[in-house]
Amino acid sequence: MFVTKAAILASxxxxxSGLFAVSSAQAGAPEDAVxxxxxxxxxxxxxxxxxxxxxxxxxxxxxxxxxxxxxxxxCDEDFIVSQALSTQSVNATSASVWxxxxxxxxxxxxxxxxxxxxxxxxxxxxxxxxxxxxxAQGDVRALMAFNLxxxxxxxxxxxxxxxxxxxxxxxxxxxxxxxxxxCDERYVVVSALSRGGTNARTISVKAVVQVHAFGETEISxxxxxxx
Numbered sequence: 001m002f003v004t005k006a007a008i009l010a011s012x013x014x015x016x017s018g019l020f021a022v023s024s025a026q027a028g029a030p031e032d033a034v035x036x037x038x039x040x041x042x043x044x045x046x047x048x049x050x051x052x053x054x055x056x057x058x059x060x061x062x063x064x065x066x067x068x069x070x071x072x073x074x075c076d077e078d079f080i081v082s083q084a085l086s087t088q089s090v091n092a093t094s095a096s097v098w099x100x101x102x103x104x105x106x107x108x109x110x111x112x113x114x115x116x117x118x119x120x121x122x123x124x125x126x127x128x129x130x131x132x133x134x135x136a137q138g139d140v141r142a143l144m145a146f147n148l149x150x151x152x153x154x155x156x157x158x159x160x161x162x163x164x165x166x167x168x169x170x171x172x173x174x175x176x177x178x179x180x181x182x183c184d185e186r187y188v189v190v191s192a193l194s195r196g197g198t199n200a201r202t203i204s205v206k207a208v209v210q211v212h213a214f215g216e217t218e219i220s221x222x223x224x225x226x227x
Contacts (some may be wrong), residue, residue, distance in 0.1 A: 033081050036103070036111055037061050038061065039112075047097050055085040057085055061082065062172045064190045065168050066080050067203055069201050075200070080100055080172060080190070082172040082174070093176075098114070099112040127219060130219060131216050132144050134213070134214065142185075145209055145218075145219055146219060149219040151221050152205055152207060152219065156193070164193035169192070171187040172190075179213075184210065187209045191205045206221070207219050
């Protein structure tokens with residue numbers, strides 16, 4: 001069963017009502033989404049609960065653009081932001097804390113809304129498989145497989161035919177499991193495309209990509225109405 005955007009909003013653990021000022025050189029940049037993510041009390045609480053179970057943060061939060069629209073009052077940009085966590089042991093278990101960050105470029109404010117990451121795994125379509133070099137890092141393999149997947153290529157081609165231009169692509173960590181033979185990791189990979197004009201719009205092609213320690217990488221396209 002597909003999960004619609006309305007259902008995702010209804011499933012938020014907490015909605016953060018506070019707005020946070022952002023001051024990056026480029027309004028609406030991913031850095032602004034990360035600022036809102038880091039300042040969100042709901043995100044802090046979720047991270048604190050995760051750390052209490054023995055998980056540790058891995059690197060800095062990652063943000064990728066998934067949508068947005070512009071008008072005379074400026075632009076609203078939507079990002080998904082993820083903080084990866086891991087037990088950092090031989091048989092490591094990895095997880096993440098996720099949020100949707102909304103950045104308003106006219107007011108230079110942003111807010112982050114905590115979301116349960118299982119909405120992605122509940123929404124996937126049929127999978128396809130692409131060979132990727134096992135020596136590459138997980139996020140690199142995920143992005144490579146995404147770009148090579150025929151269904152993804154077809155979706156992007158249809159949008160470019162409709163006047164959209166590819167503006168960004170990125171992979172954000174979802175979860176994973178490691179053992180002596182290596183790690184299986186899951187990412188959400190997104191390509192954002194924009195169409196200009198007075199009422200400019202950004203939409204995205206999204207997929208859950210599972211990178212296996214051995215074998216082909218698995219790509220499952222997400223429905224358009226997820227995020």
